[in-house]
Amino acid sequence: MIARGHVTAADTLDELASSTGMDPSKLKASIDTYNAVVSGAQTDPLGFTANNTADAQMTEGPWYACKKVPTVHHTMGGLEINVNSEVLNTNDQPIKGLYACGEVTGGIHGSNRLGGNAICDCMTFGRNAGTHAAQNAGVSVS
Ligand SMILES: Cc1cc2nc3c(=O)[nH]c(=O)nc-3n(C[C@H](O)[C@H](O)[C@H](O)COP(=O)(O)OP(=O)(O)OC[C@H]3O[C@@H](n4cnc5c(N)ncnc54)[C@H](O)[C@@H]3O)c2cc1C
Structure with a gap:
């Protein structure tokens, strides 16, 4: 540094x-x-x-x-998803073909995020979203 x-x-x-x-x-x-x-x-x-x-x-x-500046560390709100990482509409129904994960989603961590868990969230739901998006497109994923 x-x-x-x-x-x-x-x-x-x-x-x-x-x-x-x-x-x-x-x-x-x-x-x-x-x-x-x-x-x-x-x-x-x-x-x-x-x-x-x-x-x-x-x-x-x-x-x-060193200089310190305020910055956004993590956002708690965002798109609601189900266990297949499908984005839900306002009636809690999946929007066909729309998947999300990571920072753009909300609710995964409840009302407070434990430090360090955002990357786990991104990796877990990133893979989950990719897997289900591929399956939805007829691509087999191992
Ligand atoms: C200072 C800091 C420290 C952190 N430390 C930790 C930590 O120690 N442990 C931990 O678990 N988490 C930590 N986090 C949180 C973690 O880094 C984030 O939650 C995570 O990186 C979010 O990843 P993401 O891919 O969901 O979103 P992002 O990393 O925000 O990626 C979104 C990407 O989309 C791109 N994009 C935006 N709009 C468009 C568009 N219209 N078209 C195309 N691309 C677009 C952006 O350029 C960006 O590359 C930290 C965050 C910060 C800011």
């Missing part, structure tokens, strides 16, 4: 601020606040609570920085 330029590494906070364009005083204040919160000396103004062993004070370099 460093070689690709996604992560910046520096020995000191001043160097890190310089190479990322951050205000060094704000960066240091942020680290100071974090250290005070995890040591129990201060309540976090944003509500963070130190709750595991990784929440330890950061006092020595090297320091690392």
Whole structure:
């Protein structure tokens, strides 16, 4: 990630601020606040609570920085399918010849998806959809 330029590494906070364009005083204040919160000396103004062993004070370099942006991780809604991966209409009847799987479908994971299960969903129902689409077209699938 460093070689690709996604992560910046520096020995000191001043160097890190310089190479990322951050205000060094704000960066240091942020680290100071974090250290005070995890040591129990201060309540976090944003509500963070130190709750595991990784929440330890950061006092020595090297320091690392990377940009973080919000992104869609997984969509829970989508087309409803049956066990043959056929898309259902609003009367819960299969739409002939229309199959779906993966991110475009909804309901597979109930009301919450366990982390890591989306790829299982894609592979399982992808194969299932392909198998039934082929069979529907008269192609034998082993
Ligand atoms: C940051 C991130 C981390 C994730 N981590 C995990 C993880 O650790 N474990 C896990 O299980 N899941 C994870 N997921 C979720 C998982 O990656 C997705 O659920 C999965 O990749 C969805 O696959 P898909 O093929 O259904 O949809 P997509 O990957 O969205 O594929 C849809 C494809 O259709 C194409 N397309 C769209 N419109 C058209 C069109 N009109 N014509 C032709 N092509 C079109 C798109 O370009 C795209 O290539 C993560 C997702 C994100 C964003």
